[in-house]
Amino acid sequence: MPLLLATIYESARLLPTGPMLQRCSLKHDLSFATGVTIPAGAVLVAPVELIQKDDSSWGSDASDFNPYRFLSTGTKGSGSAEEELEDFSSAGFVLNDPNENAAFLPFGSGTRACIGQKYIIQLVASLLASLLKKYKIRLNTESDNDSNTTLKNNLLRHHLNSHILFVRRDQ
Numbered sequence: 396m397p398l399l400l401a402t403i404y405e406s407a408r409l410l411p412t413g414p415m416l417q418r419c420s421l422k423h424d425l426s427f428a429t430g431v432t433i434p435a436g437a438v439l440v441a442p443v444e445l446i447q448k449d450d451s452s453w454g455s456d457a458s459d460f461n462p463y464r465f466l467s468t469g470t471k472g473s474g475s476a477e478e479e480l481e482d483f484s485s486a487g488f489v490l491n492d493p494n495e496n497a498a499f500l501p502f503g504s505g506t507r508a509c510i511g512q513k514y515i516i517q518l519v520a521s522l523l524a525s526l527l528k529k530y531k532i533r534l535n536t537e538s539d540n541d542s543n544t545t546l547k548n549n550l551l552r553h554h555l556n557s558h559i560l561f562v563r564r565d566q
């Protein structure tokens with residue numbers, strides 16, 4: 396279960412539904428400790444997709460799919476995915492709270508963050524668990540690697556071109 400949840404977090408990190416978050420202080424200027432002041436009425440835009448792939452927050456493997464970044468063993472390490480896989484196979488998984496990293500924003504952050512986050516993550520986990528009972532996941536060797544995204548109605552649309560295939564377990 397921790398690995399399944401970590402996989403969902405990692406998918407939401409690399410392929411967030413909403414590409415940006417916006418904030419606006421209507422009445423008061425915002426003064427930051429750095430000395431920067433944002434005037435009232437200005438709209439601040441946080442580019443979620445860029446923040447979630449930024450090396451300074453996620454490390455040098457920021458653009459790789461590595462669910463293990465959300466898991467810990469007793470001994471904390473920051474090795475490669477392969478090294479971490481070995482560590483995790485011999486030890487139990489401990490799932491980290493993804494929101495501990497301020498750069499994890501698929502559900503926003505702060506007082507206006509998504510109230511459905513926990514619900515939807517459990518729902519997706521249940522859906523995947525039910526699918527995995529009946530289907531195996533295989534890489535699609537015929538995929539042409541075209542995974543472009545487009546923006547429509549402020550949502551990212553991913554054209555994954557079936558990199559993976561679900562194959563029935565009884566076949």
Ligand code: HEM
Pocket residue numbers: 412413416417500501502503504505506507508509510511512514515
């Ligand atoms: C994959 C599913 C979902 C995603 C990716 C998602 C994402 C988001 C994001 C990015 C925000 C804005 C947060 C911010 O500005 O900091 C938001 C707000 C919100 N979400 Fe979700 N959400 C999802 C599902 C749900 C569900 C299932 C519910 C209700 C059961 C829900 C209820 C809300 C509400 C009420 C807000 C507004 C919170 C506020 O402004 O105080 N969301 N969501």
